[in-house]
Amino acid sequence: MSAETINTEKVKAAIEAAVRGCRVEILPNGSPSGQHSLILDNEHAVEAALFLRDNPELRLDYCSDVAGVDWLDKEVTEKVKVWKLVDGAEKEVEETRKSVTPGYLEAVYHLFSMEKKHGPVVLRLRTQDRGEGARVPSLTPVWRSAEFQEREAFDLYGIVFEGHPDLRRILMWDELKDHPMRKDYVAPPDEDEPAGAVAQEGGR
């Protein structure tokens, strides 16, 4: 039903052929929409984006949507069977092992082509972690439409877009320290109106 969809494999091959050293990974999508995405490595992201925009066959001249996504640290517990010495005899024992995959933030770009009328191609840029290393290169120099949306992702998720011409908070106030769209954000208690107290006072 959508416009001409693009083969993700082909785009991947094209990027890898054009941008030397660029690592591209395909992230399959399990939903019926079938919009698979490409994970770019941060060093070559701008170069790859320029290629996607200017390549005469792809001409992805229109970056529609930039979304931040927060992936928390994942704790995986698995049960492993191990041979162990128990009471002098070797036995098979079940043991639980915990491993933590570190969380990261992600900027998701949806690209379309106004000239060729096809799309979407979904690009993903990932940060190293959710703290100091929450940095990805900005694609605003490639597509101006990312300007406000990257500022929004910076504001609400705390992703720092390196190379953005004017990276400031856009929706929240400048003094705010936190990033409210993160999954571990806890809203501060409402200072002006402690719901219970005022309601009791006001209830006649």
Add this chain to the structure above:
Amino acid sequence: MSAVEERIVELTGDVDSGQLLEVSMGPHHPSTHGVFRMNVELEGERVMKLKPVFGYLHRNHEKIAENGSYLAAMPFTDRLDYMCSMTNNWAYALSVEKLAGIAVPERAEYVRVIVAELTRLQNHVSLIGFLMQDMGASGTPLMYAFREREKILDLFEQLSGTRMMCNYMRFGGVRVDPTPEWLAEAEALVGRFPAFLDEFEQLLRENEILMSRTQGVGVLPRELAVNAGVTGPMLRASGVNYDIRKVDAYGIYDRFQFRVPLGEHGDVYDRYMIRMLEMRESVKILEQALREIPEGPAMDPKARLRGLRPKAGEAYGRIESPKGELGFFLISNGTPEPYRYRVRPPSMINLTVLEDMCLGRSVADIVVTLGSVDIILGEVDR
């Protein structure tokens, strides 16, 4: 010469000028359609710099939606672009249907087209009214526009129970099946609409004051429009043929005969005329849809109202809302709540180019240019 002075000379050609005046235009300026502020730097009357500031109406709509079920987000989408709740509903329903693979029955598709095009009519007609109000034509055009808009809102009230916060669409169809009387009434309204459009055009099109205030003002070049992701009537006024109804043919738009009006100059007058012409095309679509609407269920019988749990995955669905491309990006992780719920707000992204359109023009032109962008702060701030 300092950098600022050089810039002034570049923009105005005036070598003698010097001082810049910083003005905060808004958030309570009557022309800003709500609470919207522009930090403007002026040299005399000329705009040297313009930075939009918003967020006054921010309520973190996306977070609210991520904390509720898929169904619970539907009434909140009404409040995004509160002039066009029907198209907001459709964009969200479309995205969820893509995400979960839900089919929509034929009749519901027709009903969706009908209400969406009615929404387009009432949005464009009131936008033109507001634009004239911003220009100083106080009252008359806006009142005429609102008179017609009210008739459409009455139809919405009969159908969904509310004039503006319709909350009408559901995943897999629409909430209420329109009665034959309702369809007849809609047909009568659509039949009368071209006469009103003629009248409205007669009122304004050749008006010399309107022409001198809008022609050549707020010009948006084609390349910049594409690069800055401008969509909707604003993009088409700059001469780019990109209408998602044609490109994606979502719903059943490929069954209707209609044309996409294109502008040539990309100025405010073109944006005004594009909306006028688009209304005429909408009337054509409505006539066809109301004639061809089949009998049948308005809701997929397999679709359940509660407890939707899409498989893990993601989907981006978009429609041509009256303001531009309205998209919803959803990520599911298999739970009843969306893991990520993102709105692509057309009015916010169309504001990216506001500065480019206003530089070197006078303050009065900011008002007109902003009016022609067609922003709704409920959607810009979310």
Add this chain to the structure above:
Amino acid sequence: MLGEGIVKGLAETARNFFGSYAEKDRLTTVQFPEERLPQAEAARVFPFLVYDTDDMEKGLRCVACKICEVECPPKCITIEKSTEKKPDFTGKPQFFPEKFEIDVSVCMSCQICVEVCPFEAIKMDTAFELSTDDRFGGLHWPKERLAKPNEYYHQIHPMEAAAVDEQLAEKKAKAEEKHVPAAAQAEGAAAR
């Protein structure tokens, strides 16, 4: 000629002005508190609870299942379930809400509570002149204020209410059908 467009526009304005005396279509406003436009059948403002018979406590259809409380998007409904049961319209013992409160300052009239209710117990009211000078108590509607008789429902949404009544009568008939053989069996068992 310069000014021709303006004159054309003014002619249009004049046509509308004088036309408003003759054509009803051009004069759409009414003098509100004295004159009122009829409300649409589907109109909705805030929810109310329906009860059958004359007694609010006994006839309340709500069984405190809390589905609306869970599904309410802005979470404005508070329900406390009763400890004992009372018979519902089919005679089956059911829980009832000890407390049922809607915070109408939070409610956004979305009608989702009505759609998800399996017992046809909550419906949308059409009354809209509800201003109050009490910011807290006046906007926190308890069960007593929310409960309205079925006749009132028929008054504001006649078509919808008739359909609901039909549905409930069907349900009741089915329940009685089941009930009667069971009762007969029980009687038979007692006689033996």
